[in-house]
Amino acid sequence: MLLLSSGRAVDLSTHRAKYHALRLRGPAVNAQHRALYALVDVIIRHKDDNDLPRSGWTEFDYVYSGYTLATIHRATDWSDAEKSELNCWAVKNTQRQRIETARRRLLKNQSALSLKQSSAPQNLYSLLLKRLEALPLQAATADHWLATIQNMQQSGLREEEINWSGVRAFLHQQIKQGNTASLSKQQIIAAINFKPIALTLSTEQIWGSDGGLSFKEVAQRMPHQAVYRAALKLDDNCLCILRYVDDTCNYRVGVVKTLSHDHPMALNKYWFALDPYGRAITNREESLYFSNSEAAKAATNKHAREYLGLRNGVKFNSRFDYLSLYGGNNYREWTLSLNDYQRIFFGAHHFDHNVLLHIRSTTRHDVQGNKLLFIEELQSDWHQSGQLYGYNTSYWGKVANAPFKKEWTALGLKLMLIHASQNGFDGIAWAAGDIQETRYSKNLHAIKRRYDKEIPKVLNKLGKAFNCCVETSGINTRDPWLNVMRSNNKWRVTDGNGKFETRDKYHNREQAMTVLHRHCKAIELPVYMYLINDALREHTVENGLPLFGETLYEKV
DSSP states (O other): OEEOTTSOEEEEEOTTHHHHHHHHTOOOTTOOGGGGGGGOEEEEEOOOTTOOOOTTOOGGGOEEEEEETTTGGGOTTSOHHHHHHHHHHHTSHHHHHHHHHHHHHHHHHGGGEEEEEOSGGGGEEOHHHHHHHHOSOOEEOHHHHHHHHHHGGGGTOOHHHHHHHSHHHHHHHHHHTTOOSOEEHHHHHHHOOOGGGOOEEEEEEEEOTTTTOOEEEEEEEOOHHHHHHTTOOOOTTEEEEEEEEETTTOOEEEEEEESOTTSTTOSSOOEEEEOTTSOBOOOTTSOSOBSSHHHHHHHHHHHHHHHHOOOOOEEEOOTTGGGSOSSOEEEEEEEEEOTTOSSOOOOSSOSSSOEEEEEEEEEEEBTTOOEEEEEEEEEOHHHHHHHHHOBOSSOTTSBOOOSOTTTHHHHHHHHHHHHHHHTTOSEEEEOOHHHHHHHHTSOOHHHHHIIIIIHHHHHHHHHGGGTOOOEEEEEEEEOTTSEEEEETTEEEEEOSSSSSBOOSOBSSHHHHHHHHHHHSOEEEEEEEEEEOOHHHHHHHHHHOEESSSSOOOOOO
């Protein structure tokens, strides 16, 4: 802990190192010490008159300051003296050692996590920029340009786009400086800058420890002839039990069991791995046995890569998949971030910062056979926090001001519409607001309004010129009166009202889903659906959609 001369108590934390590394795509594990500064959070402890800083505080006593060691120089609420004190403290040996712990976090986690970025945000265009480029007006005074841009609002240009483009601030600065000369259209266009609010749409991937193989858990005794063929030399007191099987390539992993407690192989430490032809795979010491199941699986992965050419397997993160309707596949958790934004926000659902909104989706088919990108949830922790607590642009401890206050729902839908158009989906679908309420077992008027009113309104406006509108359809699922919940790494099934609830006793989601399957009947659930016809698909893929608003740009 460092107590600054101003009375501010600060410390350092590397707990978020892997998330900063994912966002920045580096640095590497062997990077120079100074490069690790981008991975180290500056944390801060508030104190009042009766709570003086003391030694022995842990990181749980602090909150994130909004800055890393690499970005603390940008802090507007820190004095130069405070920044200098922190930087001098950070280079001392004790702090250098703490900063170096970021390497261990990268070494342990970076190879297991990655971010797959979507190209969808590249298909969002500025309506303001396109309108200006099409104007016959080539030069005018700053006042004239302001009036011209203001008039564009009557034909669909949003006030928020004008404000975040930077062009209004540029023109006001020209007026304030007394510049009465004409400004060219090229100067106005050059003043437009959306880079500070550049969007990144990504899904987090987990590189599976099973490589290209997909093991399922079993409990099968191996026949005597299979044990003999594998050359697993055992005595009569031992059995070979298969525990993991890959159905695609026929790799198998098992363990030696014995009924005799004093037997040398009775400690559950004798695991074996079999190739597709039933031959035992040896470990590094050329032994037929491994000390644990993970080592045996790793050996099958290596064998599959070397002899079958299989690549490492990957799956998408599924942290909140239990909050989805029963059924569906290709589950995705999308995050839309403002990585280069000058303010910092941490939400409740994600470890990374500046997540503007998140979307959870699955792939489903309706009763007519349409392939649908199904939106399980569309939410913005950032703007929902701002609506509750207000925005404050001058102090890091408040909710930072951010773009798309009124348009984040539309923004998420446009990105999903682009993704669906580019990837062969017939349309987009989502459940009604009362289904969302059932999931959380409470009345949520804002959520009902979003799913029943706001989403249809946005999509109807975007598709009006192409005769696309929201309609209803049905999907096959199970009655959502029960939910699967997770707590303390265990799972339970509950209705949220106390009438039906199991204990936290299930070790994985699949076990809990079995209970839900048993108690929830199969139903055809009515859902909202927005089909994408050929005209809208072609326009979306070739021309994109507006960054702000729902007015599509038509070439003149």
